[in-house]
Amino acid sequence: MKAILVTIGSLGDLHPFIAIGRALAARGVDVVLAVPADHIDKVRAAGLAAEPILPSFAAICARLGIDTATATRRAITQRRFVLETVILPSLADSTAALDALAGGADVIVGSLFAPAAGIVAEKRGLPLVAINLQPMALFSAWDPPLTPDGALMIDRPRGRLGRGWNRALLGTVRATVRARYGGAVASVRQAHGLAAAKLAPVFDPMPTQCATLCCYSPLLAPVQPDAPPGCEAIGFPVYDRGELALDPVLAAFLDGGPAPIVFTLGSFVVHAPGRFYDVAAAAARALGMRAVLLTGTADTPSVDGDLLRLGYAPHSQLFGRAAAVVHHGGIGTTGQAMHAGAAQLVLPFFGDQFDNGARIARLGIGRSLRPAAFHGDAASGTLRALLDDRTIAARAAAIATQLRAERPTETAADRIIAAALRWRSSP
Structure with missing residues (x-):
C-alpha cells in the first residue's frame, strides 16, 4: 500500500x-x-x-520582495495574507x-x-x-x-x-x-x-x-x-517524544535547579517576536524564577544567570520539566503543553491561536491574555497568579493523564x- x-x-x-x-x-x-x-x-x-x-518560506519572501519578519507580521495582521500570497499562488x-x-x-x-x-x-x-x-x-x-x-x-x-x-x-x-x-x-x-x-x-x-x-x-x-x-x-500525534535529543547545555541547565518557566513563540510567530523575549526575561527575574527562552535563532545556547536562551528544543522533553509554559497558542505547542501537564499562559497573535487559548482557559488548565497586555508588572503579576493557582496545576495534571491514554x-x-x-x- x-x-x-x-x-x-x-x-x-x-x-x-x-x-x-x-x-x-x-x-x-x-x-x-x-x-x-x-x-x-x-x-x-x-x-x-x-x-x-x-x-520554502524564504523563497516566498524573495518572490514578495520582503524579509521574513515583514512576511510574518503581515500574516499576523492581514487575515487573507497566507491564502492570497502563499496557498493560492x-x-x-x-x-x-x-x-x-x-x-x-x-x-x-x-x-x-x-x-x-x-x-x-x-x-x-x-x-x-x-x-x-x-x-x-x-x-x-x-x-x-x-x-x-x-x-x-x-x-x-x-x-x-x-x-x-x-x-x-x-x-x-x-x-x-x-x-x-x-x-x-x-x-x-x-x-x-x-x-x-x-x-x-x-x-x-x-x-x-x-x-x-x-x-x-x-x-x-x-x-x-x-x-x-x-x-x-x-x-x-506527537513526533518528538524520543526521536530528538536535548541539547547538552539545556539538559545541564534543567538538572541544575528548580523547574523553569518556558517561553516560546513556536516556529512561525518567532520570526517577528517584538519585545516578547525581553518582557519574558524581565518577568522571570522579577519573580525570582529560572527561565528557558526558545528564540528560534540558530545562535549557540547561552546561559545568563537563571536564564537560558536557545533556538529550539523538543517540546515533549522540555515541557514536562517546566513550571509553566508561556506561548502563542499554536496547536502543536498547545498539545505538547497539555501532554506535559504544564500550566499554560497563551498569548494569541492570529488565526486559531485565539480559539486554542480560549479552550485552554475553558478547560481550566491555563489562561489566555492578549500579547499587548503582557508587559511590565502586568506580565509578572499574571505569571505569579498562574503559578500560584493550584487548581490549574491539578487540572493540568489530570488532563495530561487522560491524554496519555489516547x-x-x-x-x-x-x-x-x-x-x-x-x-x-x-x-
Missing part, C-alpha cells in the same frame, strides 16, 4: 504528519510526505521519504507536483489547508483522508470559533435558535470565501480535467473525502453533531489503511 501525506505550514503542522507517517511505515505502508521545501531534511531525518511540492504548481508523486498511490492524506490534495485525489479516483489540526477549522455552529472575528457568534448555544444564528453567520463567511477564491480553485481543477466547481478552500469538503481525522484530543474540542461525516477526534498515531494509521482498503473493494 502507498500513502501520500500532504501538509503545509509550521512545525506544528508538520510534526503530526511525521508521527502518522512513521506509524504507517511501521505497518509496511510505502509513505511519501509532500511538503514545503523547508521541511524536506527534517522529514528524511525522521526516516520517511519526502518531496517538495511548495517553495502556489496551487497550480503544487497540484502538478503532487500529481506527479501520486502514481500508484492507494490513499491521499491531506491537511485541510492543502487544497492540492483534494484535487489530485479526485483526479486519480483515490480516497482522501482529511487531517484537521485545529478545532476552529470545523466551523461548528454548536461550538463556534472563539476568535475576535467570531465575536458575533453565540458560544455553545443550547437551543436551535442560537445554533441557527451561528449557522447563518458561518454560511455567510463560507459563501464569501467561495465567491472570492473559488474561481482560483476551479481553474486548477479544470487544468486537471475536473469539473470547474467553485469550492471554498478549507470550508468545503473535497468530493472523494471519506474521513476527517481531527488530530487533537476530544477533551480540547469534542466532535459536534454538525461535523462532516466520518469525523473523529483522535488525540495529538492512541492518536495508531488510530490514524488504522483509519487511513481502512479507508484505502474500503476504496479498493468498492465497485
Whole structure:
C-alpha cells in the first residue's frame, strides 16, 4: 500500500504528519510526505521519504520582495495574507507536483489547508483522508470559533435558535470565501480535467473525502453533531517524544535547579517576536524564577544567570520539566503543553491561536491574555497568579493523564489503511 501525506505550514503542522507517517511505515505502508521545501531534511531525518511540492518560506519572501519578519507580521495582521500570497499562488504548481508523486498511490492524506490534495485525489479516483489540526477549522455552529472575528457568534448555544444564528453567520463567511477564491480553485481543477466547481478552500469538503481525522484530543474540542461525516477526534500525534535529543547545555541547565518557566513563540510567530523575549526575561527575574527562552535563532545556547536562551528544543522533553509554559497558542505547542501537564499562559497573535487559548482557559488548565497586555508588572503579576493557582496545576495534571491514554498515531494509521482498503473493494 502507498500513502501520500500532504501538509503545509509550521512545525506544528508538520510534526503530526511525521508521527502518522512513521506509524504507517511501521505497518509496511510505502509513505511519501509532500511538503514545503523547508521541511524536506527534517522529514528524511525522521526516516520517511519526502518531496517538495511548495517553495520554502524564504523563497516566498524573495518572490514578495520582503524579509521574513515583514512576511510574518503581515500574516499576523492581514487575515487573507497566507491564502492570497502563499496557498493560492502556489496551487497550480503544487497540484502538478503532487500529481506527479501520486502514481500508484492507494490513499491521499491531506491537511485541510492543502487544497492540492483534494484535487489530485479526485483526479486519480483515490480516497482522501482529511487531517484537521485545529478545532476552529470545523466551523461548528454548536461550538463556534472563539476568535475576535467570531465575536458575533453565540458560544455553545443550547437551543436551535442560537445554533441557527451561528449557522447563518458561518454560511455567510463560507459563501464569501467561495465567491472570492473559488474561481482560483476551479481553474486548477479544470487544468486537471475536473469539473470547474467553485469550492471554498478549507470550508468545503473535497468530493472523494471519506474521513476527517481531527488530530487533537476530544477533551480540547469534542466532535459536534454538525461535523462532516466520518469525523473523529483522535488525540495529538506527537513526533518528538524520543526521536530528538536535548541539547547538552539545556539538559545541564534543567538538572541544575528548580523547574523553569518556558517561553516560546513556536516556529512561525518567532520570526517577528517584538519585545516578547525581553518582557519574558524581565518577568522571570522579577519573580525570582529560572527561565528557558526558545528564540528560534540558530545562535549557540547561552546561559545568563537563571536564564537560558536557545533556538529550539523538543517540546515533549522540555515541557514536562517546566513550571509553566508561556506561548502563542499554536496547536502543536498547545498539545505538547497539555501532554506535559504544564500550566499554560497563551498569548494569541492570529488565526486559531485565539480559539486554542480560549479552550485552554475553558478547560481550566491555563489562561489566555492578549500579547499587548503582557508587559511590565502586568506580565509578572499574571505569571505569579498562574503559578500560584493550584487548581490549574491539578487540572493540568489530570488532563495530561487522560491524554496519555489516547492512541492518536495508531488510530490514524488504522483509519487511513481502512479507508484505502474500503476504496479498493468498492465497485
